[in-house]
Amino acid sequence: MHYPRLDTSIELLTQRLAALAEPAVLATIVSTEGSTYRKAGARMLIEASGRMTGLLSGGCLERDLAEHATTVLATGQSAIAQYDMRTTDDLIYGIGAGCEGAMRVLLERIAPTSRLTMELLELVKRVGDGEGAALAVVHRGPTDALGTHCVGGDDPALTTALAATQSAQRSQTLDLDPQRQAWMEYLAPPPSVLICGGGPDAVPLVTLLTGLGFIVTVADHRPLYLNHTQWGLARCSLGAAQTLAQRLNLARFDAAIVMSHHLDSDAAYLAALADSTVPRVGLLGPRARRERLLGMIGAAAAALRARLRGPVGLDLGALTPEGIALAIAAELHALFAGRHATLAPVSLE
Numbered sequence: 615m616h617y618p619r620l621d622t623s624i625e626l627l628t629q630r631l632a633a634l635a636e637p638a639v640l641a642t643i644v645s646t647e648g649s650t651y652r653k654a655g656a657r658m659l660i661e662a663s664g665r666m667t668g669l670l671s672g673g674c675l676e677r678d679l680a681e682h683a684t685t686v687l688a689t690g691q692s693a694i695a696q697y698d699m700r701t702t703d704d705l706i707y708g709i710g711a712g713c714e715g716a717m718r719v720l721l722e723r724i725a726p727t728s729r730l731t732m733e734l735l736e737l738v739k740r741v742g743d744g745e746g747a748a749l750a751v752v753h754r755g756p757t758d759a760l761g762t763h764c765v766g767g768d769d770p771a772l773t774t775a776l777a778a779t780q781s782a783q784r785s786q787t788l789d790l791d792p793q794r795q796a797w798m799e800y801l802a803p804p805p806s807v808l809i810c811g812g813g814p815d816a817v818p819l820v821t822l823l824t825g826l827g828f829i830v831t832v833a834d835h836r837p838l839y840l841n842h843t844q845w846g847l848a849r850c851s852l853g854a855a856q857t858l859a860q861r862l863n864l865a866r867f868d869a870a871i872v873m874s875h876h877l878d879s880d881a882a883y884l885a886a887l888a889d890s891t892v893p894r895v896g897l898l899g900p901r902a903r904r905e906r907l908l909g910m911i912g913a914a915a916a917a918l919r920a921r922l923r924g925p926v927g928l929d930l931g932a933l934t935p936e937g938i939a940l941a942i943a944a945e946l947h948a949l950f951a952g953r954h955a956t957l958a959p960v961s962l963e
Contacts, residue, residue, distance in 0.1 A: 617802075617951070617952050618802055618803055618804055618950055619801060620805070620950055621653075623668045625827055626667060626668055627657055627658065627659040630667040631659060631724065631726065631735075632731075634726045635726060636661070637662070637725040637726070638659050638661045638662065638724055639660040639661075639683035639687055639723060639724065640657065640658075640730075641657065641660060641670060641679055641695075641720070642719065642720045643657075643670055643719055644718050644751050644797040645717065645797065647715060647717075648714050648715035648716055649714045650715035650716070651669075651670070651671045652669070652671065652717075655785060655797070655799045656668070657670075658670050658679075660683040660721075662684075662687055666680070670717075670719065671717075675717075679695060682695045682721050683721055686721045686722065686723050687723060692720060692722040692761055693720075694718060694720055694721075694753060695718075695721060696717075696719075697717050697719070718753065720753045720761075722761050722762065730762055733765060737764050741802075742803070742804075742829060744803050744866050746783060746801060746802050747780070748776045748777075748779040748798065748800050749762060749764045749799050749801065750772055750790075750796040750797070751763075751797040752790070752794055752796045753795065754793075754795035754796075755790075755793045756793065763776075771790040771791055771794075772790060772796075775790055778798075779798040779799070785797070785799045786798055804827050805828045805868045805950045806828070806830075806831070806867050806868050807829070807831070807867065807870070807871065808831050808833060808867045808871070808892070809830060809832045809833065809848075809870075809873065810855070810858070810870060810871065810873065810874055810879075810887075811832075811871075811873040811875060811879070811880075812834035812850070813839060813873070813874065813875055816873060817845075818935050819873075819939035819942055820846070820848045821846065821939075822940065824847045826947065830847070830849070831850070831851055832845055832849070832850050833851040833852075833853070833858060833861070833862065833883075834850075834851075834852065835852070835854045835879060837852060854879075855874070855876075855878075855879040855883050856882045856886075858882070858883060858886040859890065864890035867892050868892070869894040869896065870883075870892050871896040871897075871942060872884060872895065872896065872897045873898035873899075877903075877906075877907070877910075880897070884897070884907055884908070884911050885911040887918065888911060888914040888915065888917045893921060894923065894949055895921050895922050896927070896942060897926055898926060898938075899924065899925060900925060901925065904924035904925070923945070926945065927941030927944070927945050929941070
């Protein structure tokens with residue numbers, strides 16, 4: 615399976631950026647060496663008030679970044695902050711992080727109505743709709759050349775680099791010309807998860823997944839379950855389970871969790887997912903119920919078994935809806951990160 619993007623810091627800060635009335639500073643990690651808390655492409659927003667959205671370290675560098683941001687806000691000129699914590703002398707006076715790594719951070723002034731803000735909002739919307747996108751962060755070159763770009767405009771080198779990054783679907787550092795170097799970032803869509811069943815125990819799961827930046831859709835045939843505000847950023851799809859494939863483009867989902875607690879509906883959801891390309895399907899409930907449901911969908915079960923995790927979730931000893939939600943979210947995060955986490959199921963028997 616392909617691996618969607620787990621670093622959703624750009625989505626987090628654009629939500630805040632859209633609500634601002636005053637300029638702020640966009641800080642982007644453009645390169646790292648050794649052990650660092652975050653990697654290239656991680657971002658945070660620093661406001662004049664000192665409020666920060668996002669995190670670039672475990673908290674050890676943010677105060678120093680805020681001081682740099684004050685200068686960037688005052689002058690309007692982009693700046694580079696470099697941190698090297700690989701020596702025993704600790705080059706960052708007063709920080710003493712001991713992280714054994716180095717990072718390079720670009721800080722640039724960004725206004726709520728600026729070209730960059732509008733481009734970032736459009737880019738995030740496009741990615742949220744399931745499309746990949748590319749952007750360039752120029753971090754070496756003349757001061758007036760430093761900055762983030764979502765489109766090349768009348769700059770042929772930038773246009774070519776953005777198109778190449780989009781085509782390759784891979785982030786990398788590129789020399790745009792002898793003077794300019796850029797971190798070219800490919801933004802794959804965040805994980806897209808379908809929750810089949812909007813009962814009360816789905817609420818903590820949706821809260822966890824949307825908090826991780828996942829794109830979540832909740833489907834249910836019961837209007838009462840979808841007619842409330844607890845779903846936050848999640849999308850809702852109302853209709854009979856048998857119409858799932860007609861209402862939604864299942865090819866857009868990276869995983870689906872079936873948890874309606876209604877036997878016939880769960881069978882209909884599984885049948886639809888068996889006929890889809892969704893790479894991972896999770897089923898809530900004990901093994902005996904799983905086998906009964908697979909028997910109900912007949913021959914379609916053969917196309918589903920290899921993709922099905924039932925009961926779904928890592929073996930965390932979960933008992934409460936919140937604990938089970940954590941177990942499911944943890945399994946999904948490991949899946950999307952390409953990690954081989956222990957996939958022993960949650961015991962509900």
